[in-house]
Amino acid sequence: MHYFKLFNSCRVVKGAENSLIYDLERMDNSNSIPSSVYEILTEHIDKPVEEIKTAYNNEYDIVIDEYFEFLIKNEYIFYCDKEELELFPTVDYEWKSPKNITNSIIDYDGTITISDYKEFIKELSVLGCVAIQIRSFVSLTLVELKEFMFLFNETSIINIELILKFNEDLIDSEIIDLQKQYPRIRKMNIYSSPEDRDEYFINYLKEDINPENDCGKVDSKFFSIGFDTFAEAQCHNTCLNQKVSVDKNGLIKGCPSMSQSCGDIKQNTINEVLEQKILQKPWTINKDEVEVCKDCEYRYCCTDCRVFTDDKNNPYSRPSKCNYNPYQGLWKGEERYVDVVEYLVNEK
Numbered sequence: 387m388h389y390f391k392l393f394n395s396c397r398v399v400k401g402a403e404n405s406l407i408y409d410l411e412r413m414d415n416s417n418s419i420p421s422s423v424y425e426i427l428t429e430h431i432d433k434p435v436e437e438i439k440t441a442y443n444n445e446y447d448i449v450i451d452e453y454f455e456f457l458i459k460n461e462y463i464f465y466c467d468k469e470e471l472e473l474f475p476t477v478d479y480e481w482k483s484p485k486n487i488t489n490s491i492i493d494y495d496g497t498i499t500i501s502d503y504k505e506f507i508k509e510l511s512v513l514g515c516v517a518i519q520i521r522s523f524v525s526l527t528l529v530e531l532k533e534f535m536f537l538f539n540e541t542s543i544i545n546i547e548l549i550l551k552f553n554e555d556l557i558d559s560e561i562i563d564l565q566k567q568y569p570r571i572r573k574m575n576i577y578s579s580p581e582d583r584d585e586y587f588i589n590y591l592k593e594d595i596n597p598e599n600d601c602g603k604v605d606s607k608f609f610s611i612g613f614d615t616f617a618e619a620q621c622h623n624t625c626l627n628q629k630v631s632v633d634k635n636g637l638i639k640g641c642p643s644m645s646q647s648c649g650d651i652k653q654n655t656i657n658e659v660l661e662q663k664i665l666q667k668p669w670t671i672n673k674d675e676v677e678v679c680k681d682c683e684y685r686y687c688c689t690d691c692r693v694f695t696d697d698k699n700n701p702y703s704r705p706s707k708c709n710y711n712p713y714q715g716l717w718k719g720e721e722r723y724v725d726v727v728e729y730l731v732n733e734k
C-alpha cells in the first residue's frame with residue numbers, strides 16, 4: 387500500500403476560502419490549493435491512498451489521483467511503506483533567538499547629523515542586529531553616503547538596504563564602487579528617479595516616495611516564505627519583533643512611522659529604552675490574533691504592519707493597506723473582488 391508523508395519543509399495553511407502549501411525551502415514552489423487537498427493533507431495524513439479513496443466512498447478516485455500526481459510532481463509529498471512512517475516525524479518549528487535586536491530602520495533628512503547616529507549604530511551591533519534599512523528623505527552625495535557607511539565598519543550588521551532620494555550627481559559606477567567598498571550594502575532603491583530601471587543591485591523608481599507614509603504596503607511580491615519567517619510568525623510580529631528604529635528627528639521608536647517615541651538617540655541608549663518595555667509591546671502580536679489576517683492563508687509569510695491599521699485604537703486591527711480579501715480568495719483588481727471591510731459589513 388502507498389502511504390504518504392508531507393516533506394518537513396512543506397506546511398499547509400488554511401485560509402477562509404483558499405489554502406496554501408508553503409514550501410519553506412523553495413519559496414517559488416509554494417502553491418494555492420483547494421480546501422479538499424488541505425483536508426487530505428491534514429485529516430488523512432499517514433493513511434494509505436486507497437484508504438483515503440474509500441473514506442470518500444470511491445466517488446472521487448480520479449480527482450484524488452490527480453491531487454496526488456500534483457503533490458508528487460511538486461515534491462510536497464513522498465510515498466513510503468507503513469513501517470517507514472515513524473522514521474519521518476513532523477518537526478515543530480519553534481522560533482528562538484539569542485539576540486535582543488535583529489533589525490532596524492534609520493531615517494535621515496538632515497535634521498540631525500550623520501555622526502549623531504554613531505552611538506546608536508554601535509549599540510545596535512552590540513545587541514546583535516544584522517539588518518538595517520536606511521531611508522533618506524533628501525538626496526545624499528557620495529561623500530555623505532560614505533560617511534554613513536563608515537559608521538558600520540566593525541559592526542555585526544551584514545545587510546544594509548538603502549532607500550534614497552534620486553541625486554543626479556550620483557552615477558551608477560560610483561554607486562557600484564561604493565558597494566564594492568562596503569559589501570554590506572545589499573540593495574538600493576532610488577526613488578523620484580527620471581525613469582524606472584534596474585541596474586545590478588540598484589532599483590530606480592520614478593515614484594516619489596515618502597518613506598514614512600508609504601511603508602506598510604501589502605503585496606504578494608513582499609511575501610517572505612522561509613523557515614525563519616514561518617517560525618517567527620507563529621508567535622511574533624513579522625515586522626516589529628526585535629526591531630528598534632530611529633526617526634528623522636533622532637527619536638527612538640519601534641518603527642519610524644509610529645507616533646509614540648521611547649527616547650532620543652542623543653540622550654538615551656537602546657538598553658535604557660528596552661528597560662521601559664514599551665517598545666516591545668507589539669513584538670508578540672501575531673497574525674493568528676489579527677482581525678481578518680487570522681483567516682488568511684498568507685498569514686505566515688506576510689509582513690504585519692501595526693501602524694497603518696483599520697482601527698488605531700485596536701492593537702489587533704487589520705493592516706489597512708492590504709488589498710486581499712481572504713474570504714473571497716481574491717486580490718483587488720480581480721473580478722468579483724470586494725474590499726474586505728465592505729464584505730464583512732454585508733455579511734452581518
Ligand code: SF4
Pocket residue numbers: 601602603625626641642643644689690691692693694
Ligand atoms: S510597522 Fe508598518 S510602518 Fe512600521 S516598519 Fe512595519 S510595515 Fe512599516
Ligand code: SF4
Pocket residue numbers: 604673678679680682683684685688689705708709710712
Ligand atoms: S489579510 Fe492579512 S495576512 Fe492576508 S494578505 Fe492581507 S495583510 Fe497579509
